[in-house]
Amino acid sequence: MTQLPDDVEFEHLNAGQARELKDIVEDIYRRSYADAVASGELFDTPEQFMARFDAYTDPARSTGFELVVSRVRGNAIGQAWGWPLTPTTAWWDGLHLDSGDTDDFTAETGTRTFALSEIMVCQEHTGHGLAHALHDELLRKGLSDCRWI
Numbered sequence: 001m002t003q004l005p006d007d008v009e010f011e012h013l014n015a016g017q018a019r020e021l022k023d024i025v026e027d028i029y030r031r032s033y034a035d036a037v038a039s040g041e042l043f044d045t046p047e048q049f050m051a052r053f054d055a056y057t058d059p060a061r062s063t064g065f066e067l068v069v070s071r072v073r074g075n076a077i078g079q080a081w082g083w084p085l086t087p088t089t090a091w092w093d094g095l096h097l098d099s100g101d102t103d104d105f106t107a108e109t110g111t112r113t114f115a116l117s118e119i120m121v122c123q124e125h126t127g128h129g130l131a132h133a134l135h136d137e138l139l140r141k142g143l144s145d146c147r148w149i
Contacts, residue, residue: 004129005072010137015057015065024069024076026050032078032120056117062086064110068137070121070130078121080134085113 013021029049030037036044057065062083070078085091085108092106116138121130 002128004133007072008130008133009071010134011069011071012137012141013067013069015061015063015067016059018065018067018081019054019057021067021069022050022053025053025067025079028069028076028079028120028122031122031124034123056081056083062110066138066141068134068141070134070137072125077125078119078130078134080116080119080131080138082114082116082118082138084110085115086110091115 018025026046026049030046033044033049037046042048055061064084064086065081066083067079067081069076087108087110089108091108091113092102095102095106097105116135119131119134121134
């Protein structure tokens with residue numbers, strides 16, 4: 001792995017702001033998952049990916065969605081996003097623990113657990129520590145008190 005570029009910049013966006021950058025989000029997806037897109041699998045099509053993105057950033061959802069876009073010399077080259085789990089989340093539905101109280105384990109407050117949903121780096125920029133930097137940048141925004149899943 002080579003070093004992270006010195007000129008990498010990070011941009012933080014909420015759900016509304018993220019929706020305004022849909023073209024960039026899709027472009028990063030296409031350049032990060034070119035092999036998956038080429039597979040022809042329905043789940044991996046850009047259309048299906050963007051339908052999921054639209055659901056994650058839907059204004060009717062709870063607040064807390066966070067997108068971080070990384071750029072080098074103004075060019076978007078990576079992204080990561082997630083959101084805090086709300087008290088009414090279905091995230092844990094069907095979970096069976098080997099030991100311990102499932103209700104205690106799955107009790108969400110809206111600040112306890114942050115679900116990192118996506119992290120991706122355009123293929124031509126992999127191997128430079130950018131995914132790790134995106135992860136850390138998402139944490140830096142005050143989500144470090146959350147339990148990450």
